Amino acid sequence: MKNSLNILKKLPIAVIAILMVSIPAFTDNNYIISTLVYCFVFASLAIAWNLIGGYGEQVSWCNASFVAIGAYTGMIMYKMLGISPFIAILVGTGLAFIAATLIGYGTFRLRGIYFSIATIAFGEIVRISLQFWQGLTGGAAGYYVTYTGQNFSALMFKNDVPFYYILLALLVIVILIASWFERSKIGHYLSAIKGDEDAAISLGIDSFKIKLTTFQLSAVISAAVGTFFGFFIGFIDPGTVSSLNLSVKIVVIAIIGGVGTIWGPVLGSFVINILAEGLNSMFGDVGGLSLAVYGFLLIVIVIFKPAGLISLFPKWGNNSKSARKSDDESTQNEVLP
Amino acid sequence: MLMRNSVGKSGTQIMAWIIIQATINGILNGGIYALVAVGLTIVFGVMKMVNFATGEFIMWGMYFTFLLYTITGLNNYVLLPMVIILTILLGLLSYVLVIKPVLGRDSNTFIMVTVGLSYLLMNVAQMIFGPTPKGIPSEIKTASLSIGTFTVSLPRLIAFLSACLLIIAIQILLKKTMLGRAMRATAENAEMAQVLGINYKQVYTFAFVLSCVMAGVAGTLITPIYSIYPSLGNIFKIIIFVVVVLGGMGSVSGALIGGLLLGIMEALVGTLINSNLGPAGIFVVFLLMLYLRPNGLFGTANRVA
Numbered sequence: 001m002k003n004s005l006n007i008l009k010k011l012p013i014a015v016i017a018i019l020m021v022s023i024p025a026f027t028d029n030n031y032i033i034s035t036l037v038y039c040f041v042f043a044s045l046a047i048a049w050n051l052i053g054g055y056g057e058q059v060s061w062c063n064a065s066f067v068a069i070g071a072y073t074g075m076i077m078y079k080m081l082g083i084s085p086f087i088a089i090l091v092g093t094g095l096a097f098i099a100a101t102l103i104g105y106g107t108f109r110l111r112g113i114y115f116s117i118a119t120i121a122f123g124e125i126v127r128i129s130l131q132f133w134q135g136l137t138g139g140a141a142g143y144y145v146t147y148t149g150q151n152f153s154a155l156m157f158k159n160d161v162p163f164y165y166i167l168l169a170l171l172v173i174v175i176l177i178a179s180w181f182e183r184s185k186i187g188h189y190l191s192a193i194k195g196d197e198d199a200a201i202s203l204g205i206d207s208f209k210i211k212l213t214t215f216q217l218s219a220v221i222s223a224a225v226g227t228f229f230g231f232f233i234g235f236i237d238p239g240t241v242s243s244l245n246l247s248v249k250i251v252v253i254a255i256i257g258g259v260g261t262i263w264g265p266v267l268g269s270f271v272i273n274i275l276a277e278g279l280n281s282m283f284g285d286v287g288g289l290s291l292a293v294y295g296f297l298l299i300v301i302v303i304f305k306p307a308g309l310i311s312l313f314p315k316w317g318n319n320s321k322s323a324r325k326s327d328d329e330s331t332q333n334e335v336l337p
Numbered sequence: 338m339l340m341r342n343s344v345g346k347s348g349t350q351i352m353a354w355i356i357i358q359a360t361i362n363g364i365l366n367g368g369i370y371a372l373v374a375v376g377l378t379i380v381f382g383v384m385k386m387v388n389f390a391t392g393e394f395i396m397w398g399m400y401f402t403f404l405l406y407t408i409t410g411l412n413n414y415v416l417l418p419m420v421i422i423l424t425i426l427l428g429l430l431s432y433v434l435v436i437k438p439v440l441g442r443d444s445n446t447f448i449m450v451t452v453g454l455s456y457l458l459m460n461v462a463q464m465i466f467g468p469t470p471k472g473i474p475s476e477i478k479t480a481s482l483s484i485g486t487f488t489v490s491l492p493r494l495i496a497f498l499s500a501c502l503l504i505i506a507i508q509i510l511l512k513k514t515m516l517g518r519a520m521r522a523t524a525e526n527a528e529m530a531q532v533l534g535i536n537y538k539q540v541y542t543f544a545f546v547l548s549c550v551m552a553g554v555a556g557t558l559i560t561p562i563y564s565i566y567p568s569l570g571n572i573f574k575i576i577i578f579v580v581v582v583l584g585g586m587g588s589v590s591g592a593l594i595g596g597l598l599l600g601i602m603e604a605l606v607g608t609l610i611n612s613n614l615g616p617a618g619i620f621v622v623f624l625l626m627l628y629l630r631p632n633g634l635f636g637t638a639n640r641v642a
Contacts, residue, residue, distance in 0.1 A: 059448050106627040112586075113387050116448055117578045118627055121620040124575055128617040244571060248456060255449065288463030288567065295456025302449045303438045 046265030054259035068242035070226025096223035142237030258308025367600020368497035376548030392570025398556020424553030492561035585633025
């Protein structure tokens with residue numbers, strides 16, 4: 001019984017995996033390929049956010065800043081020092097790790113909304129810094145690397161198909177990390193903290209350390225994805241990779257898909273990215289439309305379907321957790337230090 | 338620009354002049370921060386929620402003023418009552434459609450819906466008015482008073498004084514009226530207040546709409562100072578959060594002092610180091626605060642409106 005359920009659960013994943021791997025063989029339409037690359041990138045980013053924001057219920061609004069740290073580090077190191085992004089990724093993730101430690105160290109000792117506010121503040125610091133240190137980052141005008149012919153170690157390709165496979169592979173790795181995390185000790189501790197922080201602490205769980213480690217993991221993944229994302233779009237500026245808009249997009253994707261699940265953010269990413277492309281092609285360049293839609297969807301989903309779209313497929317999301325969560329949210333005892 | 342009055346004086350004198358002038362500008366700005374922060378503090382105290390859309394109500398207050406100016410041609414101070422009515426409507430609408438359905442859920446839910454609301458409000462403004470900054474032409478824009486060698490910009494002074502008056506009025510409302518007592522009781526203990534016959538839903542509605550109106554009024558007051566654009570609320574919002582944390586989350590006098598301090602800090606960093614770094618200076622101070630004095634400068638966390 002349990003075995004057949006498991007196969008049933010894994011069959012659609014296998015079908016989708018085969019489909020995903022073979023898509024570039026069927027189409028040479030670069031637009032479709034690049035839209036799918038966006039879906040992969042944002043699925044990875046939303047899964048990374050979901051670790052701290054979903055499993056840990058600590059809402060971060062600065063994950064775009066980690067993306068920016070990864071992207072800028074990768075491109076600056078390549079352009080100035082000629083270092084391959086595959087090596088620069090180590091530096092980028094290291095910097096993101098340090099940044100997450102700085103934010104988390106100050107705020108995870110406190111409960112309530114301090115963490116959320118601090119992440120918004122940190123996001124602004126990064127954006128303003130990127131604009132200010134023009135000599136290094138190109139300032140508001142942005143930063144780019146010039147195409148010098150196909151070169152794998154410099155992540156330069158004449159079309160987006162190699163990026164498609166690289167970011168698909170990265171997404172698979174991120175999904176594996178998340179499913180490891182879900183079943184790991186730290187994941188279980190985190191869900192205990194989410195359920196009742198005081199009880200968890202009284203059982204000897206170091207709530208501060210667990211949250212900090214989770215946030216560091218989330219930041220490191222985001223920065224790694226950011227490095228590849230930067231080379232994929234080829235041109236980065238503080239507005240595209242480091243804005244609150246991007247952070248909000250990541251959060252909206254995770255929430256619409258379903259927080260606290262692995263497949264929720266993946267589903268959310270395809271829904272939101274394809275919706276955004278659809279809106280763009282239907283209404284053209286109406287400034288603000290897609291962001292207004294994100295805001296609207298965020299409100300509607302949180303009010304009416306807090307477990308996200310994934311809850312429509314009960315076999316997929318591990319909904320025992322998220323469903324329970326939405327049921328007993330009747331408490332509103334905000335605990336202040 | 339700052340050196341204009343200082344030609345021929347010694348270095349230290351010039352420095353002192355610059356610092357005092359920056360402090361004056363900072364205090365005047367801080368009054369506006371305090372006004373919005375007091376609104377946010379009241380909502381936090383009464384409803385235990387943070388309204389992440391506060392900045393967008395400032396921005397809509399400005400656009401309402403701009404809209405009414407375009408229709409009537411009157412100056413922004415005369416339009417204030419009309420703007421108040423419009424922000425009351427917008428606040429009520431937001432409350433009923435967005436806040437009321439999630440009452441009783443956890444604080445993350447409030448964060449999510451109010452961020453959603455802020456994005457909706459910001460981008461609807463962009464769709465209606467476009468991304469180009471708008472301004473309201475008036476003579477008062479450049480008017481200023483001279484006190485000794487120092488200059489005080491008139492619109493900033495008016496905004497500061499009006500903000501102070503409003504904060505005093507709200508203190509009186511909280512301390513002397515039945516409604517204020519009901520709000521303070523709800524902030525202290527919502528269940529007990531309910532047992533005592535206070536309709537907490539009415540209190541919530543009032544607190545939320547009041548904070549929207551305070552943000553909207555702040556918006557009208559600053560139309561002669563800032564140009565109006567859709568994402569203006571973002572930068573304000575972050576400053577206001579910092580003020581509220583600085584003041585100790587939930588204390589009205591803390592928010593007032595926090596606002597003034599932050600205004601001064603921003604002006605000093607902006608003048609002495611680099612005007613682009615003013616906001617960044619604030620955030621660095623804020624992150625430091627979280628390490629050193631998380632309960633606010635005066636350690637009065639948990640005190641309520």
